Amino acid sequence: MTENELQRRMFMKRMGAAAGLAAGTAALGTFFHNRNLVPSGEVAKAVRSYAVPGTESMLAVAEGSDPALAVRAALQELGGIERFVKAGDRVLIKPNCAFDRPAHFGATSSPAVTGEVVRQCVAAGAQVRVIDNPINNPEGCFVKSGLMDAVGSAGGEVWLPSASLFGQVKVGTLRIPEWEALYRPLDWADKLIGIPTVKSHNLCGVSLTMKNWYGLLGGPRNRLHQAIHEVITDLAQFIRPTLVVLDGSRLLVDNGPTGGSPSDVRPGDVVAIGTDQVALDSFGARLLDYAPEDIAYLGMAAKLGLGTMDEAKLRLFKKVRAVS
Amino acid sequence: MPRRFLLSAGWLFPIVLALSFVVKGRYYDPAFFTPPASLIAALPVPSAVAGWVLEGGVSLPADRMFEKINGKADYYLQYGAVELCSGEWVANGQRRDMYLYRFKEVQGARGAYGGERPSDGKAIEGIEGYTVPGQAAIAAGSFYLQLNAQTAAADTGPAVELALALAPGLGGSSPASADDAAVDLSVLAGDAMVPDSEGFLPESAFGFSVFNNVQTVRVGLDGTEAVWFTAPGDAAAVSAYADELAMYGGEELFNQDGASGGSMYGSWGMAGILNGAMWGVQNAPAREALLQHWNSLQAGLKTLSERP
Numbered sequence A: 001m002t003e004n005e006l007q008r009r010m011f012m013k014r015m016g017a018a019a020g021l022a023a024g025t026a027a028l029g030t031f032f033h034n035r036n037l038v039p040s041g042e043v044a045k046a047v048r049s050y051a052v053p054g055t056e057s058m059l060a061v062a063e064g065s066d067p068a069l070a071v072r073a074a075l076q077e078l079g080g081i082e083r084f085v086k087a088g089d090r091v092l093i094k095p096n097c098a099f100d101r102p103a104h105f106g107a108t109s110s111p112a113v114t115g116e117v118v119r120q121c122v123a124a125g126a127q128v129r130v131i132d133n134p135i136n137n138p139e140g141c142f143v144k145s146g147l148m149d150a151v152g153s154a155g156g157e158v159w160l161p162s163a164s165l166f167g168q169v170k171v172g173t174l175r176i177p178e179w180e181a182l183y184r185p186l187d188w189a190d191k192l193i194g195i196p197t198v199k200s201h202n203l204c205g206v207s208l209t210m211k212n213w214y215g216l217l218g219g220p221r222n223r224l225h226q227a228i229h230e231v232i233t234d235l236a237q238f239i240r241p242t243l244v245v246l247d248g249s250r251l252l253v254d255n256g257p258t259g260g261s262p263s264d265v266r267p268g269d270v271v272a273i274g275t276d277q278v279a280l281d282s283f284g285a286r287l288l289d290y291a292p293e294d295i296a297y298l299g300m301a302a303k304l305g306l307g308t309m310d311e312a313k314l315r316l317f318k319k320v321r322a323v324s
Numbered sequence B: 001m002p003r004r005f006l007l008s009a010g011w012l013f014p015i016v017l018a019l020s021f022v023v024k025g026r027y028y029d030p031a032f033f034t035p036p037a038s039l040i041a042a043l044p045v046p047s048a049v050a051g052w053v054l055e056g057g058v059s060l061p062a063d064r065m066f067e068k069i070n071g072k073a074d075y076y077l078q079y080g081a082v083e084l085c086s087g088e089w090v091a092n093g094q095r096r097d098m099y100l101y102r103f104k105e106v107q108g109a110r111g112a113y114g115g116e117r118p119s120d121g122k123a124i125e126g127i128e129g130y131t132v133p134g135q136a137a138i139a140a141g142s143f144y145l146q147l148n149a150q151t152a153a154a155d156t157g158p159a160v161e162l163a164l165a166l167a168p169g170l171g172g173s174s175p176a177s178a179d180d181a182a183v184d185l186s187v188l189a190g191d192a193m194v195p196d197s198e199g200f201l202p203e204s205a206f207g208f209s210v211f212n213n214v215q216t217v218r219v220g221l222d223g224t225e226a227v228w229f230t231a232p233g234d235a236a237a238v239s240a241y242a243d244e245l246a247m248y249g250g251e252e253l254f255n256q257d258g259a260s261g262g263s264m265y266g267s268w269g270m271a272g273i274l275n276g277a278m279w280g281v282q283n284a285p286a287r288e289a290l291l292q293h294w295n296s297l298q299a300g301l302k303t304l305s306e307r308p
Helices: A003-032 A067-077 A111-123 A138-144 A147-153 A183-188 A209-216 A221-238 A277-287 A296-303 B002-025 B037-041 B073-077 B106-116 B157-170 B178-183 B185-192 B235-247 B287-306
Strands: A058-063 A090-095 A127-131 A157-159 A167-170 A178-181 A191-195 A197-201 A205-207 A243-252 A265-274 A316-321 B052-061 B081-091 B094-103 B129-132 B135-140 B143-148 B199-201 B214-221 B224-231 B251-256 B259-264 B267-274 B277-284
Touching: A003 B002, A058 A067, A058 A277, A067 A111, A067 A243, A067 A265, A067 A316, A090 A111, A090 A183, A090 A209, A111 A127, A111 A147, A111 A191, A111 A243, A127 A147, A127 A183, A138 A147, A147 A157, A167 A183, A191 A209, A205 A209, A205 A277, A209 A221, A209 A277, A221 A296, A243 A277, A265 A277, A277 A296, B073 B081, B073 B106, B081 B157, B094 B106, B094 B157, B106 B135, B106 B143, B106 B199, B106 B214, B129 B157, B135 B157, B143 B157, B185 B214, B185 B224, B185 B287, B214 B287, B224 B287, B235 B251, B235 B259, B235 B267, B251 B267, B259 B287, B267 B287, B277 B287
Parallel strands: A058 A316, A090 A127, A090 A191, A127 A157, A191 A243, A197 A243
Antiparallel strands: A058 A265, A167 A178, A197 A205, A243 A265, B052 B081, B081 B094, B094 B143, B129 B135, B135 B143, B199 B214, B214 B224, B224 B277, B251 B259, B259 B267, B267 B277
16 A cells, blocks of 8 residues: 555545534534524424405405494404304404504504404404514513503403414415414414504515514514515415404504604504405505505515405405494 | 644534534524613613603613614614613603613704604703603703603603603703704794704715715795705815815806805705804705805804894
């Protein structure tokens, strides 16, 4: 054996060992990465559809300065809450409670609208729980937004998020095939109702129905902002709700999603309730002076067949004035 | 043997490095969510004042403001905000959320405050501040303070009392009177001011690097609008402005009574030293309109300076 052969053999041996070590550390990294909420290896579960058959492609808009009255008027146009919620149902409600801001700043769903939706479901004989995984401290968000009191006084219960409620779920087809989400509450529920507020958003233009499902996710959500339009479209695939109550009682027209000044907010005096998320978000975008076609995620969702931007193509579209 | 040992240590290095990333990456940085005690201790307000007690007070530097005001941080940053202090003031069952912004310059605080002040804001007597349903706000020194109630229907009285108690500690109340009147553009413009048109440009205003920390107001005279402005600067700054104007293709340049001006891209502007400060007019549609605004500005300053 020559000296050269010896060096080559030694070189190959060391390179092999180095490659093995690199692969080992990569495997270790993958194993430990993001283990903050969900144990590694958990199989992603599919979340069921909460839609009631025969209620697809519907949207009812009620205008009026009394939000509770507007909720009732819009529901009436859709056939009443009983068409969607039955006695004994377990109803999970997802408002936008992302920030510890008082309600009049428009960053969170209004207590009047949320309370009325809870009241309607309770009156229909359902058990109601309200949940969100906020950006700020959850309890602080529910208290300061006024939702804690509104939900409690309407006969519902606020379900504060905790690590044990999360599980890996299947989400969408574009950017996040699976993610950590509030799986146990979703699994508990027979029906799911979203109550987004109408607000501007510094990254995606508008934050409405589909974006509201963000609050069902856990984990490092800040990463999702890097491809926000695709992620929001994934969320529209992820959640097929029973109903969405778009709270336009006041509009956060500037500096969303948080805002911070009463001058960022203007009265909206409208509530839209429906089952087509694309139609609802298109309606909300127009309230904020956006053309739906200019919101990238709406185009993506429509292309995937998740709904329509054109109200004329809805199976049912009604507009009423909510007066007592 | 030493050579073999060194080689072994070399193998260990990537493992240690990788493990450090793995261990570090497993945990959130608690400091990201809970600011360190040093930030809490550094608040520019006392922990108790006039019967109010501050709970949960924290301070966020400019690059972390988005944690509290996602979507709104850019608004304050453009005025030169360097810190956001937040917390909750509590007294006798009353609670008010505090959002206290500190700016590099007094003008920055005034600019951010002026930009948010709604036209229907009710002035707070004796201080530069206003109330609207659910909020009281003041500009004091280099601070802009907002006190938010839990509901829009809440009495604004307690928030005003708290704001008045906090103002002296924030570098004065900056009332819109006395010394300040001489540089208050809204007072200077008077009835000719376009409503809600006060502004602040922290740097390179109107495209000139020499105009920084500029206060502006839009003024309408005989159907022509222009922007009146004032900025820190002396005769050398005015000269630098004239140089930039010439360098960037300014036309019909002129000097008049120590001021310099000209037109660029069809818009006329000029700047000069008046009463020891730099003043100017920009965005006038024609030379005649520019000079009309300049003369009006000069006359306004003279009137203000002659007030007892």
